[in-house]
Amino acid sequence: MTYYLLANPNSGAGKGARTLETLIPYLEKNNYEYRLFKTKAAGEEGALVRQILDLKNPDDHLVIIGGDGTISLVINELPEEEAFSYIPSGSGNDFARSLKLKLDPIESFEAARRGINHEIFIMNYQSKGLSGYALNNIGIGLDATIVKSANEGKLKQVLNKLKLGSFSYILTALHVLITKKPFPALIEVENQEISLENAFLMTFTKHPYFGGGVKISPEATNENADIHLVEYNKHHLLRTFSLIPSVLCGMHLKHPLFLHRVSSQFSVELAESQPVQIDGEIHELVAADRLSISTERRMIIYSQNKKTPIMEFLFIFN
Numbered sequence: 001m002t003y004y005l006l007a008n009p010n011s012g013a014g015k016g017a018r019t020l021e022t023l024i025p026y027l028e029k030n031n032y033e034y035r036l037f038k039t040k041a042a043g044e045e046g047a048l049v050r051q052i053l054d055l056k057n058p059d060d061h062l063v064i065i066g067g068d069g070t071i072s073l074v075i076n077e078l079p080e081e082e083a084f085s086y087i088p089s090g091s092g093n094d095f096a097r098s099l100k101l102k103l104d105p106i107e108s109f110e111a112a113r114r115g116i117n118h119e120i121f122i123m124n125y126q127s128k129g130l131s132g133y134a135l136n137n138i139g140i141g142l143d144a145t146i147v148k149s150a151n152e153g154k155l156k157q158v159l160n161k162l163k164l165g166s167f168s169y170i171l172t173a174l175h176v177l178i179t180k181k182p183f184p185a186l187i188e189v190e191n192q193e194i195s196l197e198n199a200f201l202m203t204f205t206k207h208p209y210f211g212g213g214v215k216i217s218p219e220a221t222n223e224n225a226d227i228h229l230v231e232y233n234k235h236h237l238l239r240t241f242s243l244i245p246s247v248l249c250g251m252h253l254k255h256p257l258f259l260h261r262v263s264s265q266f267s268v269e270l271a272e273s274q275p276v277q278i279d280g281e282i283h284e285l286v287a288a289d290r291l292s293i294s295t296e297r298r299m300i301i302y303s304q305n306k307k308t309p310i311m312e313f314l315f316i317f318n
Contacts, residue, residue, distance in 0.1 A: 001059055003027070003034040003113075004052045006045065006074060008066035012090045016066050019089040023065075023105045032113075039066075045073035053082070061301070063087060063112055068095050068136055072279035075122060075298070076132045083299035085112030091212065092280070095135050098207035098222055101302060115302040120222045122298050123206055125278070127291040135222070136279045137210050138293060140268065142180050142201040142232075144275035146173045146211070148282045173211070177241070182234035184271035189229070189263045200234040204266060204293050208250070215250030217260070225295040229266060231259040267292045 009017035020036075027034050035055070037048045045066075052062060062082065064071050067090020078084065087108040088096035099120070102108040123134040139147070150172040182198035203216055205228050210216035217228035234240075235257065246252040253260045269290040276285045285291055 001033065001061060002056065003032060003061050003063055004056050005034055005036045005063050005065060006039075006048050006052060007036065007064075008039045008045070008070040008089075010039070011065075011067035011070050015089040015091070016070075019065055019087060019105045023087070023109060026106050026109070039070075043073065045070060046077040049074055049077040053079075061085065061112070063109070065089055067280075068092055069280050071095060072133070072135055072281065075135060078298075080296065080298065083117055083301050085115065085301045087112070094137075094207070094209040094212065097209050097213065098136075099300070099302065100304070111303045112301055117299045117301055118223075120298055120300055121206060121225045121295045122222070123204065123227060123293055124296045125291060125293045127285065127289045129286055129289050130276070130278075130283055130291060132278070133296070134278050135206065137206075137216070137277070138204040138291075139210070139277045140185070140202040140270070140285060141183055141199060141274050142176060143203050143210065144277040144282065145180050146176045147277040147280055148275055149176060178237065183274055186269045186271075187229070187231075187261075188267045188269075189261050189265070194259070194261075196231065196233065198233040199231060201230070201232040202268070203230045204228070205230065206295075214248060216247075217253065218250040225264045226262050227264060227266060227293060227295060229259070229261045229263075232257060233259075265292070265294045 007016055007020055009020060037052060039045060039048065056062065062084045064074050064084055065087045070090070071086055086096065086101060087105055088101055088103060093103070096103070102111050123138060125132060125134060125138060180200065182200045185196045185199040185202065187194040187196065203210060205217050205220050206222045208215045208218050208220050217230050220226070220228040230253065243252060243255060243257070246255060252258055267290055270285055270287055273284055273286045276283050
């Protein structure tokens with residue numbers, strides 16, 4: 001068996017490169033046969049996936065090394081029937097957190113090597129201007145603006161070096177909460193139309209986590225076909241700030257100001273164009289371009305890693 005490693009060295013402010021520095025000597029020491037494919041620039045994942053698929057045999061093992069953005073770009077080029085493993089090396093690692101994957105590169109590789117196939121569900125999104133797959137979240141409006149501002153700002157780079165990358169989303173969110181304007185939207189779910197005049201935060205998610213560990217929908221799971229919609233209208237700033245502790249604790253969905261719907265299929269149409277983040281990558285959903293979201297099965301290879309609450313706490317702040 002050959003391990004085909006598709007790695008993004010720049011993920012997590014260089015964490016991908018440090019992961020390789022740990023992993024490659026371990027593979028060579030233990031005589032594991034491998035081939036390494038590294039991205040040299042943003043967006044090269046698709047071309048490397050196609051190259052690997054032309055080379056690998058059915059018994060070979062594809063291992064993705066990078067952050068949430070890396071694995072999302074790979075999934076968009078990977079055939080539905082192609083199983084893969086994942087070694088997380090990003091700043092947020094929300095997808096890894098959702099499956100309780102190991103963070104240590106060697107432990108993560110061994111979990112992949114000894115693992116079995118697990119069925120997961122990802123989101124398939126389609127509109128005139130956007131199409132593809134998402135493992136984590138599709139966010140319109142507030143969360144997209146937060147991700148865009150966090151990714152483009154210098155604060156994330158500084159905090160990544162201090163291993164506090166998760167806080168960049170929180171600090172950026174405080175600024176965006178003050179400046180972001182609401183927008184009209186029409187959501188269709190199970191033959192019901194929900195008209196919103198002051199939509200502010202709108203997130204479709206396949207698992208609980210968003211923004212590096214925030215539980216946007218605590219009961220969501222990528223082990224079934226359900227998509228969770230969490231929506232919050234624009235309210236008075238003091239009211240919004242008063243809800244932040246409940247959001248950080250994952251208790252916000254009990255509050256009547258949050259709209260929460262669960263279904264295997266949604267569609268959304270906007271009256272005005274808005275930024276949209278798809279697994280942390282920024283796009284734009286233009287006005288009147290209806291976005292349809294459904295689910296699709298995929299296979300990931302890993303061994304289960306049961307976490308205690310203390311381990312979960314440490315995972316969030318890694």
